[in-house]
Amino acid sequence: MTLAQTSPSRRAEQDLVKGEFAFTADDFRHLAAMLHADAGIALVEAKANLVYSRLAKRLRKLGLDSFKAYCALVASPAGAEERQNMLAALTTNVTRFFREDHHFGHLKAQVLPNLIARVRQGGRARIWSAGCSSGQEPYSIALTLLSLMPDAGRFDIKILATDIDPNVIAEGRQGYYSAETCTPIANDLLTRWFQATGREGWTVGPELRQLVSFRELNLMGNWPMRGQFDVIFCRNVAIYFEEETQSRIWARFTAQLSPGGSLYIGHSERISGSAADLLSTDGLTTYRLRGAGA
Ligand SMILES: C[S@@+](CC[C@H](N)C(=O)[O-])C[C@H]1O[C@@H](n2cnc3c(N)ncnc32)[C@H](O)[C@@H]1O
Structure with missing residues (x-):
């Protein structure tokens, strides 16, 4: 059975991206909702790999073993500073001098x-x-x-x-x-x-x-x-x-x-x-x- 064919509740618990840290559709939804609330940025699930790779560095730095733990941290008052780091990691800052000249x-x-x-x-x-x-x-x-x-x-x-x-x-x-x-x-x-x-x-x-x-x-x-x-x-x-x-x-x-x-x-x-x-x-x-x- 593919991920797309599984029931919604099971799918939410399965890994969206295979890698060092567990990263489920639920985790993605939580992070996307926070980014939307904080910065107005709309993330679609197709960006899951990008979210994973940008935030995996933060998890490593913080010594966390799953995105679930990371979501709990950034949703808590103690994680306010890390939420700012998350925002910085998820914004795209590409720019150039005289872009669109x-x-x-x-x-x-x-x-x-x-x-x-x-x-x-x-x-x-x-x-x-x-x-x-x-x-x-x-x-x-x-x-x-x-x-x-x-x-x-x-x-x-x-x-x-x-x-x-x-x-x-x-x-x-x-x-x-x-x-x-x-x-x-x-x-x-x-x-x-x-x-x-x-x-x-x-x-x-x-x-x-x-x-x-x-x-x-x-x-x-x-x-x-x-x-x-x-x-x-x-x-x-x-x-x-x-x-x-x-x-x-x-x-x-x-x-x-x-x-x-x-x-x-x-x-x-x-x-x-x-x-x-x-x-x-x-x-x-x-x-x-x-x-x-x-
Ligand atoms: C792709 S860069 C564009 C930079 C420059 N304007 C250009 O065209 O080269 C997008 C910038 O928008 C910023 N940004 C995203 N959401 C924002 C928000 N809600 N408020 C202020 N800046 C935001 C990002 O941090 C990022 O630096």
Whole structure:
């Protein structure tokens, strides 16, 4: 009899993945429910192998012998810190400098010139990289800004970079990247705004660092930011949420955009729900809130 043919109750107790630790469908359901409750991320059972391999390291480290014991730990008050580690282990942090580079071309040609003119006249401008991972996205935004406005640090133009995972926030703050990670950065920008760190890599320089503030923030929770944003990047984050959560998050971003503000989303994401009526698009996953110019 195959796993698919067994009764639901027996199936829940059988191992989903064969390996060092017992990992049943019940264990998977518990972990998926916690990840959904904490981060809005929807995990399907087809991801069982991935969950197993990412968390097996945690079980080994903690000296646990089964996922059942791990589930009990992360569900208990004593396991609050480990629950954070679980979240960090299960989020996907893949990113790159200038990923989906047409967004940066659009930002440079269509959006930043107005914002720069405004801040040069004494106004303010705010940009948010939501789900920023280890910092490559917000630093790419800052580099695009510096390429047009090398003295940006003297004006009231700032980039907020947030993520749920404290480990990637720490990496972004540290601002050290290997030479290979830096290959998408144009050489003139790299040598001007980074500092060579040995032969191995580059560290963000002071002018670049000054433009970006990193904060831990769960998009499912409250957003403490008071002001509105002229530009929001939220790319390759909502793809892990189910449809209803996506619609809710697009509506919240729309409410947080200033009139005429821009929203950039990932290439495989689409705006759904009530936000779709409030945003116009150029068809390249770049949206603008209908209203006055930015
Ligand atoms: C695949 S990375 C995308 C990084 C970057 N935006 C890009 O496109 O290169 C997704 C990021 O979203 C973060 N994330 C997932 N769920 C989140 C949530 N509920 N709140 C905030 N960040 C979240 C993950 O920690 C991860 O760093």
